[in-house]
Amino acid sequence: MRREHHARLPRMCFAPARKPPGSLPSLLAAVLIAGVLVALAAVPAEAGGDAFRKETTRAVRAHEKARAQVDRLRAGDARTTEVRSAERRRKAIRAGLWDALWSVARDAGDPVAVDPSGRAGRCPAARTRSRTPEDRDGDWTAPTRRYRLSAGYAARGSRWAHRHTGQDFAVPTGTPVYAVGPGTVRATTCGDGFGNQVIVRHPDGYFTQYAHLSRIDVRKGGRVAAGQRLGLSGATGNVTGPHLHFEVRITPYMGSAVSPLPWLRRKSVDIGG
Numbered sequence: 399m400r401r402e403h404h405a406r407l408p409r410m411c412f413a414p415a416r417k418p419p420g421s422l423p424s425l426l427a428a429v430l431i432a433g434v435l436v437a438l439a440a441v442p443a444e445a446g447g448d449a450f451r452k453e454t455t456r457a458v459r460a461h462e463k464a465r466a467q468v469d470r471l472r473a474g475d476a477r478t479t480e481v482r483s484a485e486r487r488r489k490a491i492r493a494g495l496w497d498a499l500w501s502v503a504r505d506a507g508d509p510v511a512v513d514p515s516g517r518a519g520r521c522p523a524a525r526t527r528s529r530t531p532e533d534r535d536g537d538w539t540a541p542t543r544r545y546r547l548s549a550g551y552a553a554r555g556s557r558w559a560h561r562h563t564g565q566d567f568a569v570p571t572g573t574p575v576y577a578v579g580p581g582t583v584r585a586t587t588c589g590d591g592f593g594n595q596v597i598v599r600h601p602d603g604y605f606t607q608y609a610h611l612s613r614i615d616v617r618k619g620g621r622v623a624a625g626q627r628l629g630l631s632g633a634t635g636n637v638t639g640p641h642l643h644f645e646v647r648i649t650p651y652m653g654s655a656v657s658p659l660p661w662l663r664r665k666s667v668d669i670g671g
């Protein structure tokens with residue numbers, strides 16, 4: 399069986415991460431963040447993907463903890479300064495992760511880093527065929543309809559070099575794929591293991607990825623509303639059959655995925671599973 403190489407982080411060197419901005423009120427938090435960032439920057443070049451992956455996984459977890467802390471403080475009516483400093487912690491972790499992953503993605507020739515509009519490659523010209531739904535402020539939604547949930551997040555299997563980084567929705571080729579929430583199209587690319595893919599940036603800073611599409615209906619830079627069609631599902635890239643691969647990421651780059659179903663549940667979208 400073929401391996402979906404998209405789940406694998408390449409063995410590449412990367413640039414040192416940015417230092418977290420400003421001074422932090424909590425020394426402990428500063429030490430923790432510094433630990434993650436230093437570890438991300440310290441994995442030596444060619445040390446192998448395993449050490450790098452371990453550190454990026456740690457950074458993703460630290461980010462999610464920091465985000466949960468921001469949410470808790472907001473819900474508990476904490477002082478503005480407290481919320482701000484928690485938000486700074488979250489952003490510092492993300493900035494370090496972003497730099498490290500961007501560098502790896504660029505060196506590996508990941509189209510999201512080197513050709514996010516899909517123009518340089520041989521991507522099918524993305525004609526804007528998708529209309530914004532009437533209800534622009536629509537609720538968050540599932541990325542497709544009439545699906546069967548197949549491979550889940552963090553699943554192990556012969557198809558992935560490591561763990562599965564997204565949630566698969568088994569749907570026939572040609573099924574409409576929708577933006578789960580409002581945002582801006584960050585990338586429309588083709589040619590790697592993900593085949594034709596769309597990456598959307600949402601207002602909360604997270605990114606969603608829709609891969610293996612047969613057709614792309616949006617362009618980089620375009621705004622999309624929740625439920626707006628991004629394209630049609632397919633079987634492009636490294637796949638064993640037609641399905642939608644859906645990911646939620648902290649950055650546009652692979653290696654920063656979080657568990658997508660709990661993330662959607664926080665937006666009041668329950669897709670089962």
Ligand SMILES: [Zn+2]
Pocket residue numbers: 549562564565566642643644
């Ligand atoms: Zn998948």
